[in-house]
Amino acid sequence: MRLTKFLAISLSVVLLLAGCSSSSSDSEKTADGKIKISFINGFTGGDGAYMKKITDAFNESQDKYVVTELQEKDHYTKFKSGNYDLVVVHGNNLETYNQDGLIQDISPVIKKAGIKESDFHQAGLDIAKLDGDMFAVPLDIHPLTMFYNKDLTAEAPKTYEDLKALNTKLQSQSKDTYTLGVPSSGLVEFYMLMIAAQNGIELKDGKQLNFAQEKYADALMQFHDMVWKDKVSPPKLGLDGEFQTFMKEAKEGKAYKTAVAITGPWFYGAAKEKYGDKLGVAPIPQIGSELAAYGNAHTIALSSKVEDEKVKEGIAEYLKFMFTPENLLNWADGGQAPVHLATLEKVEAEQEKYQIAFQNAKQFENYVSPPQVYQFGEQMRYMNESVFSKLVTTENFTKKELMKELKKATKLAEQVAATAPQNE
Amino acid sequence: MYKGASHKIWSVLMVSPFVILFLLFWALPLALGVWVSLHNWNISSGNLGFVSLDNYKSILTPGTLYYDLFMKGLKNTLYFVVISVPPLVLISLGLALIIDNLPRKLKPIYRTIFFISYSISVTAVSAIFLWLFNGNGGYFNNVLESIGVIREPINWLGEQPYAWLTILITTIWWTIGFNMMLFINALDEVDAALYEAADLDGAGAFSKFISVTWPQIRNVAFFIIIMTVIASFNLYGQTKLITGGGPEQSTNSLIMNIQTSVFGMNQLGIGSAMAIIMGLIMMVIIVLQYWLSYRNKE
Numbered sequence: 001m002r003l004t005k006f007l008a009i010s011l012s013v014v015l016l017l018a019g020c021s022s023s024s025s026d027s028e029k030t031a032d033g034k035i036k037i038s039f040i041n042g043f044t045g046g047d048g049a050y051m052k053k054i055t056d057a058f059n060e061s062q063d064k065y066v067v068t069e070l071q072e073k074d075h076y077t078k079f080k081s082g083n084y085d086l087v088v089v090h091g092n093n094l095e096t097y098n099q100d101g102l103i104q105d106i107s108p109v110i111k112k113a114g115i116k117e118s119d120f121h122q123a124g125l126d127i128a129k130l131d132g133d134m135f136a137v138p139l140d141i142h143p144l145t146m147f148y149n150k151d152l153t154a155e156a157p158k159t160y161e162d163l164k165a166l167n168t169k170l171q172s173q174s175k176d177t178y179t180l181g182v183p184s185s186g187l188v189e190f191y192m193l194m195i196a197a198q199n200g201i202e203l204k205d206g207k208q209l210n211f212a213q214e215k216y217a218d219a220l221m222q223f224h225d226m227v228w229k230d231k232v233s234p235p236k237l238g239l240d241g242e243f244q245t246f247m248k249e250a251k252e253g254k255a256y257k258t259a260v261a262i263t264g265p266w267f268y269g270a271a272k273e274k275y276g277d278k279l280g281v282a283p284i285p286q287i288g289s290e291l292a293a294y295g296n297a298h299t300i301a302l303s304s305k306v307e308d309e310k311v312k313e314g315i316a317e318y319l320k321f322m323f324t325p326e327n328l329l330n331w332a333d334g335g336q337a338p339v340h341l342a343t344l345e346k347v348e349a350e351q352e353k354y355q356i357a358f359q360n361a362k363q364f365e366n367y368v369s370p371p372q373v374y375q376f377g378e379q380m381r382y383m384n385e386s387v388f389s390k391l392v393t394t395e396n397f398t399k400k401e402l403m404k405e406l407k408k409a410t411k412l413a414e415q416v417a418a419t420a421p422q423n424e
Numbered sequence: 425m426y427k428g429a430s431h432k433i434w435s436v437l438m439v440s441p442f443v444i445l446f447l448l449f450w451a452l453p454l455a456l457g458v459w460v461s462l463h464n465w466n467i468s469s470g471n472l473g474f475v476s477l478d479n480y481k482s483i484l485t486p487g488t489l490y491y492d493l494f495m496k497g498l499k500n501t502l503y504f505v506v507i508s509v510p511p512l513v514l515i516s517l518g519l520a521l522i523i524d525n526l527p528r529k530l531k532p533i534y535r536t537i538f539f540i541s542y543s544i545s546v547t548a549v550s551a552i553f554l555w556l557f558n559g560n561g562g563y564f565n566n567v568l569e570s571i572g573v574i575r576e577p578i579n580w581l582g583e584q585p586y587a588w589l590t591i592l593i594t595t596i597w598w599t600i601g602f603n604m605m606l607f608i609n610a611l612d613e614v615d616a617a618l619y620e621a622a623d624l625d626g627a628g629a630f631s632k633f634i635s636v637t638w639p640q641i642r643n644v645a646f647f648i649i650i651m652t653v654i655a656s657f658n659l660y661g662q663t664k665l666i667t668g669g670g671p672e673q674s675t676n677s678l679i680m681n682i683q684t685s686v687f688g689m690n691q692l693g694i695g696s697a698m699a700i701i702m703g704l705i706m707m708v709i710i711v712l713q714y715w716l717s718y719r720n721k722e
Contacts, residue, residue, distance in 0.1 A: 029431040077687055078465055100468035184582050185670050238559050239668060248561055254569055254577065255561025293715070378689050386672040392670065393582055415489035419689060421469055 034066040037314045041088035041298075042075040046269050050334030058321045065314035080367035085306050086315060089136060090372035091127035091297035092377065096333045098130050099374050099420055103301040107134045112316035115323055122366040124339025127297045130372060136299035137319060140336040143295030143363045144190045145356070147246060148280040152177070152259035156282035160222075163260070163285060167232040170259060176251065180260040182226050182233040183241035187264055188388040189380055190294060195219045197368035198288025204371035209379045209388075211406040217399050219288060220391060220406075227392050233258075236393050243267050247274060266293075268335050268356045281359040283366075293363035295368065298336070332357040339364070374420040379413035461696035468690050479697035490685065490694050496673060497681030504677065505656040508592055512652045514647070516600050520607030521633075535608060539601035546598070546661030551572070553594040554666050557581055582671045591662050591675060598662075599655065603648050610644035611637065646717045650710055659705055678702055 012358040029035055043051050048071045055069040072078050079087045080102065089097050097103045110116075117125060117134070124138030148156050152170060157163050159181070196203050200221040203209045227233045233324070234256040237245060246261035247270070261271070262284050271279050284293060300319070306312060321327055328343040333353075337360035338344060344361055347354045373379060385403045391397055428612040461479055483490045523534050543548070556563045557580035565577040580586045618636045627635065637646075659677040663669060669676035676684075682702070686695035 014644075097468075100466070102468055124655065185668060236559060236577075236582055238579065238582045239670075240559070245560060251561055251566075255565050280582070375689065378684075381684075381688070382673075385669060385676075389582065389671050393579070412489060412492075416689065420470075421466070 001406060006035075006200075008254040030066055034062070034064060035310055035314050037065055037067045037086065037311060037318060038070065038084045039067050039074050039086040039318075040070045040072060040079050040082075040084040042073065043071045043088070044073045045266060047266070047331075047334040047336060050330045050336075054322055054327050054328045057327060058318055061287075061321065062317070065317055067318050079303075081236040083303075083305060085303055085311055086318075087301050088139070088298050089301045091141075091299060092136075094135055094299060094301070095130060095372040096375050097301065098135050099422065101304055101421070103111060103135055104304045104306070105133045106136060106302045108139060109312050109316050112136065112313060113320040113323070115319060119323065119341060121341055121344065121364050123364040123369065126369045128299050136301040137164050137323070138339045139298040139300055140331060140338050141295055141360065141364060141367060142196050142265050142336060143293045143360055143367060144187070144262055145268075145286050145295075145360055145363075146282045147261045147263065147267070147271050147286045148282065149246070149259050149275060150278045150280050153280075155282055157260060157285050159285055163232050163287075164230055166259060167230070171231075171249065176256050178234050178245070178256060178258050179232040180226075180262060181237045181242040181245035181256070181258045182223055183237050183239065183393050184393050185238065185385070186240040187242065189384050190264070190296075191223065191262075191379075192220065192383055192388060193368075193370065193416070194284070194292070194294040195288055197292035197294045198286060198290055200290055200292075202371075204373055206417075207373060207420065208410075209371060209373055209376075209413045210410050211383060211413070212410040213404065213406075214403070217402045217406055218353040220388075220402060221399055222287060223388070224391050224394075224397055226348075235395075243271075247271070251388050265335055265337070265356050265360055281355055283359060283363045291366050293367045294370075295360075295367070297339075310421060312410065329354075337361045337364075373417060375416050379415045381416075382409040382412045439700055457696045458700060461700050465613070465693035465694050465696070466690050467692050469684065475693070479693045482694065483697055483701065490698070492693075493685060494678070494698050495683045497676055497678035498702075498705070500674060501659055501678040503659060504588070504591070504659050505653055507588065508595055508656045509649065509652050511592070511596055512600065512603060512656070513649055515596060516603035516648070517607050517645070519600065519604045520611055521637075523604070523608055523610045535605070538604055541598055542601035544598065547665065549594060549598045550662060550665035552591065553597075554581070557590045559664075581667050584671060584674055585669045587671055587675055590666060591659075594662050594666060595656075595659075603652065606644060606648055607641065610641040614640040625627075632708055646713070650713055653709060653713070654706065657702075657709075 039055070041051065052069060052071070055067050056338060059066050070078075070084070075088070076093075078084075087103070089103065094103075115137070118136055120128075123141055127141070128134055128136045128138040146156060151167055157166055163179045170177040170179060193203075196216060198220065199215065201213060201216050201219060203211065203216070223408050227235050234245065237256075240263075242258075242261050243263045245258040246263070247254050248255050248257050261267070268281070302312075302315065306315070323340055323343075325340070325343045325346050328340050329346055331338050332343065332347050335356045337357040338347070347357050347361060351358045370376060387402070387409055390405065439571050442683055462476060464475045464478075466472055482488050483494045485491055523538075526534060532598055538632070559565065559577055559579040559582060562580070564580065565574070568574045578586055580590045590720075614637060614713065619632060622632045658679060660679040663675045663677050664680055666689060667675045669680055678698070679702075682695050682698045685691050685698060
């Protein structure tokens with residue numbers, strides 16, 4: 001009797017586990033003998049289709065390799081827990097991925113692919129190189145971009161004085177129309193790093209970010225002044241306020257409108273749809289003491305789990321295919337600015353067609369890359385979620401109060417930096 | 425007739441799916457959670473070794489990163505529990521009483537109307553309320569300005585106490601139907617003869633509720649309160665999608681901060697320890713509620 005019971009339970013467990021487990025043992029080859037390469041990225045927006053186009057074209061051209069591309073919203077989590085050969089890592093995450101041992105030096109693979117460092121713009125190399133080694137192939141840079149409504153300003157403002165002059169003009173026409181919007185959340189990390197870059201401030205201090213610098217507090221106070229002193233922005237805008245106000249229509253005291261948006265290039269599609277030919281795109285103006293651009297970047301990194309030379313050869317083939325101007329131009333078509341020089345030449349040749357890519361590529365010369373520290377996003381968290389919001393929504397916020405917050409943010413960043421694997 | 429053995433086999437077979445699923449998806453994850461919480465477990469680099477109660481110590485030691493994260497999340501969550509449970513219970517009871525007193529034909533219509541919002545996903549609900557409460561040209565601001573209640577637009581999502589108010593209104597609109605249905609069922613169970621007897625004694629509506637209805641639905645009401653406390657403790661979707669934890673991290677719930685520890689900071693051990701402490705706190709609150717209801721009964 002006991003045996004029957006035992007058998008019944010065992011059978012149920014086996015059946016259940018069989019249901020849960022994968023149906024086949026994963027082979028590296030497809031049925032027709034092609035070597036499989038898995039590539040995971042987070043291109044779930046409009047740009048996803050353009051990357052797919054490149055991958056599909058590669059797969060069609062191949063009889064030896066096949067790339068399975070997965071576009072997932074939460075691709076980082078999936079990558080950490082799964083088995084993928086290639087992964088798209090944002091520039092500001094590369095150092096973390098390296099320290100966590102999730103990626104490996106990609107130089108031997110790109111060498112096989114015939115790709116040289118000199119094929120890329122220096123801005124891209126600054127991001128992809130960690131301690132002198134290439135840990136990823138730089139794909140693009142998406143810096144803070146400026147959109148402007150040509151009906152409200154014929155020329156793109158270039159300096160802070162231009163922004164103020166435009167505001168005076170717009171306010172004289174309507175109290176509900178401003179130059180631009182300063183958001184309290186959303187792209188605020190870009191704003192804070194941009195103002196550091198435009199004032200020549202180095203936030204990286206050893207292994208951590210150090211926000212508690214007098215000159216950084218002065219630089220950040222400019223955002224407060226933009227809202228409360230110079231009033232070039234309406235007050236108390238929320239998430240993505242810079243873009244939302246740009247897209248809004250003014251409504252007597254009930255809704256604000258802005259002429260300019262300093263925002264992410266991924267909003268280009270929506271803005272173009274609304275404004276058509278009236279939409280202007282330009283590099284961001286100089287708000288600080290020097291001209292500098294800031295933004296994030298996409299890079300393609302090689303998982304540390306990849307050891308098989310045949311897979312590496314396949315990856316080299318794929319990268320060789322992708323980093324050919326004719327193919328990578330698809331990425332520019334998707335609104336991204338590639339850092340691959342030969343592709344950039346083609347973008348420049350057709351400036352109108354690749355409007356956003358061309359304008360963003362102009363910012364590469366002044367581009368300042370994200371500080372390479374462990375858990376950059378976590379070190380920035382308090383700044384992103386608390387400090388910037390207080391700074392731009394509190395009318396009587398003082399520099400002294402800001403310094404207190406910056407010290408707190410620095411202390412938290414220090415604790416995050418201490419969680420790096422080599423410190424444990 | 426040989427019946428005993430086959431009966432037993434069938435009993436075991438019938439109960440085994442539950443037992444297996446219970447073990448696989450409840451007992452095992454719980455035990456694993458406790459085990460992970462005793463290790464320095466990094467999402468990226470894996471298990472870095474047994475650390476005993478160090479994770480718990482880090483969470484409960486003032487001044488550490490994880491203490492701030494846990495305590496801020498706990499404080500925000502408790503605040504939401506306090507402000508949300510009374511309206512979620514009282515409004516649903518009010519609606520149930522109104523529906524209970526409606527003509528028979530109208531009952532199912534209103535029951536459906538109030539319950540239907542519960543069937544909508546949190547993503548859709550959040551998208552709707554995000555639009556309604558938009559600070560710049562949002563629906564509520566426009567209405568309030570048009571009727572002269574406010575002069576300046578309210579920054580609903582970026583300022584307190586409005587951000588909590590927005591989350592509260594959204595939660596009430598979204599979940600009120602569930603509690604209301606439970607109350608309606610409880611009210612249906614009340615013996616009509618009791619009301620007739622109360623009528624004969626000349627009882628008014630309020631005394632009828634206090635002396636007849638409440639004692640009859642009391643047990644269901646306690647169940648609803650406990651379920652609502654648990655649901656409010658699990659606040660996540662609304663704050664994640666509507667306020668994003670803002671302004672200034674004031675609506676970051678405990679679950680959001682546990683998620684940050686695990687997926688942001690890679691600290692699975694710390695996150696598990698936080699989840700275990702959260703579970704213990706919820707258990708204490710629920711036991712306290714049981715004890716209070718039992719004591720009142722006595």
